[in-house]
Amino acid sequence: MSESSDAGDPTWSFATLAAHAGEGLEPGEWQPTSTPIYNATGFAMPSFDALDEVFAGTRPGFYYTRDGNPTVRAFEVAVAALEGAPLAGAFSSGMAAIHAAILAAGLQPGDTILATRDCYGLTRVLLTTHFAELGIRTAFVDMTDLPAVERGLADRPGALYLETISNPLVKVFDLPALVRMARAAGARTLVDNTFASPYLLRPLEHGADLVVHSATKYLGGHGDVTGGTVAAGDAATGRRLHHLAKLLGAVLGPNEAWLCHRGLKTLPLRMARQCENALEVARWLEAHPAIARVYYPGLRSHPQHVLAKRLLGAHYGAIVAFDLRDACREAVRAFMDVLRLIVPAPTLGDLRTLTLYPAQASHRGLTPEQRGEVGIGDGLIRLSIGIEEPADLVADLDQALSGGG
Ligand SMILES: Cc1ncc(COP(=O)(O)O)c(C=O)c1O
Structure with a gap:
């Protein structure tokens, strides 16, 4: 899980950030022009105590690729910068990212999700089978119909779930209004921003809590890689996401991260x-x-x-x-x-x-x-x-x- 504070000058425009964010983080004076692919399972510790410090989070460093890898970090930093997030994490697919984001939102058995009726088919299947079996029920609503959303929020769902531009009917939802309504009802807002990409819309700027991408699509952009990302609106949620990534294990590999990051530069x-x-x-x-x-x-x-x-x-x-x-x-x-x-x-x-x-x-x-x-x-x-x-x-x-x- 990597922080956008490493991403470069915050005054840079989106195109400049896309080209530069995540690069220049290598150790040493001679920076490669592109972060290398670290095909390593683990990293030898410089000293016994150093590993303790990295585990404790008091010292930066890598020790095991499922828990962090320099190539993956470079991509995560770039995504965090482009979504305007304090922290972002990379996953092995968009579906893995959606799964992790829902868990990171803190939903528990007995909670409900109010989701857009217009969403990627497999997202709907994930919600109505896997999460339903875990005791998290989903109610679907047409999110272009704000009074219907208001009625759905009266049931006090734990989260509102939507896509910025829907799949496949390309409906556009009033994200600022939906976030305001969700906040007032005590629900967190999870947004799948795959179709818009941060080039068109950065949901965190409108108050969303978690932003998901199938990086397989516009972030990677070349039809040659499968991946997913989640950007967290606050550092605590980002840390929870990191912990979940480690437990679920559906993390992005370094080769895929490199392809995604290369693609992102021309987004x-x-x-x-x-x-x-x-x-x-x-x-x-x-x-x-x-x-x-x-x-x-x-x-x-x-x-x-x-x-x-x-x-x-x-x-x-x-x-x-x-x-x-x-x-x-x-x-x-x-x-x-x-x-x-x-x-x-x-x-x-x-x-x-x-x-x-x-x-x-x-x-x-x-x-x-x-x-x-x-x-x-x-x-x-x-x-x-x-x-x-x-x-x-x-x-x-x-x-x-x-x-x-
Ligand atoms: C909007 C949207 N979200 C998520 C996904 C899932 O992404 P992935 O195929 O990378 O798991 C897709 C896949 O088509 C999608 O269209």
Whole structure:
């Protein structure tokens, strides 16, 4: 678990922090330009007493990679800096990060979570199976409906759980209002910031308590690594997270941490380009006769467009979803199987544009009724827009929507 106080000058802008944070922490005068990959299980102690001091937390140092590693620390410091957190921790996947964040929030058997109805499918499964079996019950609510949230908070949940931009319908929630409401009801706020990334939104600035990422997505950014992060809004929660990471053992390995950190350095460049491409593709799709509806917060037609503009600024994320007019699995298959450039792959946040059918992949764990309740129809397709030339993306979509050939 690493502190943002090592991250560089706090007056630096986001892009400068992304490029520099976490580097320069190596011992010695000659700093490598990139923190090396420490493929070591453990670290030999300089003296018998030194190990005692490191265990006691009175002296910095590493002794066992599950409990801390210089390559992992470099990435954690960078994440803490970009999320504006005192402490951040790296985990082996986004799911491991969500698991740890819920435990770090201090929830206990008998407690409840008030969660967004619109969330990653496996998050919902985690909440309704694993945590339910541990005695932590989850109630789901549409978080665009603030009076409904208020009613849910009347039951005194221990935590409010939401995504900044939802998966897959890219709903945008009024985070400042939700945090205020949660605080007033004594609940902590946990935010999955994967879709927005800290480039668009830093939930801790709005008072959230814990911020989760699937680093597999935009933080890593290149489709070559699986990882997760949790940024804690206060040092005590950060320390609890550290302790949990050690116990759960689902920590990020040094090779993965290095890839994530390398990716993070270009986050602002990638996100800016991907968001601009997404807006262009969304506008094009909106005018296409084969499309019934486009979901993208940058479009005026999006129900939370004004909120998104206020909360996210000039960019609106790089996920675009759309409903085929011919809303059936066969039409989706016909579209996906003739794509030439866009990659049909069940992930997102890559440099390359990817597509996924939520009913088949990300939200497969939901019953058809649950999908219907959330608004995930049989013709819904999700695009994760990459850094390519937008004209090439549009050309591929055009030919696929016309049946290929
Ligand atoms: C919003 C969101 N959160 C968490 C996860 C889980 O991340 P991971 O696959 O790294 O475990 C995903 C995966 O797609 C996701 O979309």
